[in-house]
Amino acid sequence: MQKFNTLKSVPAYLPIVNIDTDMIIPKQFLKTIKRTGLGKNLFFEMRYDDQGKEISDFILNQNPYNGSKILIAGKNFGCGSSREHAPWALLDFGITCVISSSYADIFYSNCFKNGILPIILEEEKIKELSEYANRKEEISVDLNHEKIVYGNNEIKFDVDPFKKKCLLEGLDDIALSLKKSDKIENFETNLKNQKPWIFND
């Protein structure tokens, strides 16, 4: 997994609440057996018309937002389907940080598995940051110090320490869990004794 440390970019602002993962990446693109290549179809239905042409007033079709690495969006971002294709599409487009006042649980957890930092801020702060997006000014995200720097201001944000460590170091959490193989084996031995029906023994 790609490490996440600091990031500087003009953010793109999408002022829509309850953006669901069907909107982020519609089902016709879930037929892939790869993780890559989804960026061009990110927000497909808002981004392209029926003829497949870019819709010019959609934010990610405009310069400099077509190169934004930070997306600011309305609350409950990523709700609906569990498809990890949603963070894959964001990542493939180049977005590695999302800022919203809340996220759906599965999407939130999927982000961290892919080197994407989802930041939670109060609505007020989001409005403030969105001004920078509108003015096409850059903001900086510093994960290690858990802060966003914009103009002469900064905002602190919270992130789970374990998730932070994994992002900063780009850790593969399967390898981390496999380090606990002894504990898993112990658990399984007890399980076989206490609930033999689980393994159908």
Added chain:
Amino acid sequence: MSTTLYDKIWNDHLVDQQDDGTALLFVDRHLVHEVTSPQAFEGLRNSNRKVRHPNLTLAVADHNVPTTDRTKGIADAESKIQVDTLESNCKEFGVQLFGMDDKRQGIVHIIGPEQGFTQPGTVIVCGDSHTATHGAFGSLAFGIGTSEVEHVLATQTLVQKKAKNFRINVNGQLPLGVTSKDVILQIIGKIGTAGGTGSVIEYAGDLIRSLSVEQRMTICNMTIEGGARAGLIAPDEKIFNYLKGKPMSPKGDNWEKALNYWNTLQTDADASFDQELSLNAGEILPMITWGTSPQDVITIDDKVPNPQSESDEDKKNSIERALKYMGLKPDMAAKDIKIDKVFIGSCTNGRIEDLREAAKILKDKKISSHVNAMVVPGSGLVKEQAEQEGLDKIFVNSGFEWREPGCSMCLAMNADKLKPEERCASTSNRNFEGRQGRGGRTHLVSPGMAAAAAISGSLDDVRKYQN
């Protein structure tokens, strides 16, 4: 200390608890389908890892499969690759698969219970948000992403943080024609699509206990639409009777041992919840969704909302956006919404009782001439059962198409989809923009309401057709 059902299942599955609150949880049952698994298997292959417990894993293709004649295989090349990939992955890693020509094939959340793979007190996961369905059996069941699918395949565990306890009590009796689908739509309307975020919901109360196993599944299924990853219901005799004798249910001595354990799976009387909500079942009416989020619910007697009467700017904007997408006028009556299509099926309402409910309304009636309607049974076994009962004939005689099992038009990954601006009364779970096809307009309803809409040609009140 007093604990909730969720606490008990959680504690029973703790492999390791870290100081920072992160826990490693054992997974008893892992369901796999073709859309969210190929990258996970590829990950295993790249890291030279195996599936730790193939016998705790069950795979089926459901999202991409055609619901028309399958003898010629899958016409869509990409869909075919995905289904073939699942097959070769299962073979390579020793995972049991119900193939497309197996009569046990069907929607992953319908076949789990049908086979007895789903059991009380277990942790069940699947790369699919509607995994919440299995919570109806008193299991902790939730959807995960593909990276987590890979994690479970490799370790039979999952890294998790404990969620909050949220209890929803529904007491009283449902009026005639009102179903568990209306109950869950009402709940989502009340709590909103983010109302359950960070929580596990336990459904309780005498109404919930009075529901059949399949009706409970409909409620737990849509828990994710209220933002909670998991919803569960304490298991009881109905659940135990349902599971007895199922192919993968415990047998002999193990059945007795399991039953002893399952009987302990109750929230303690004095356990506390972080949040509680109570509803009176007697006040619930047949529901429809008017907008593009499952929280956009009204009763069939209501009118579509007017953005002008909304003071909150965000809400006003989202009503305007939804009305525009849905092609509806503010304040129009729900019953004036004319429909083009009807879809009966999905993991929400594709079980035998759902088909019976719709067939009861459709018997000896014809659907409206301008309506295109189809029934997609949730599994091969549901289809077989329905045909034994003659339900297929009722559907076909009324003008419905009778299809092969799969997810179908719930998410329109196969050939079954809406055209732009087509309007559908659907028994599925999501009315998101484009969900059933680009520009397609979805109204979520119960199977009885879908049948009533098919007959009337507009959204209509199922109570009109009750005997």
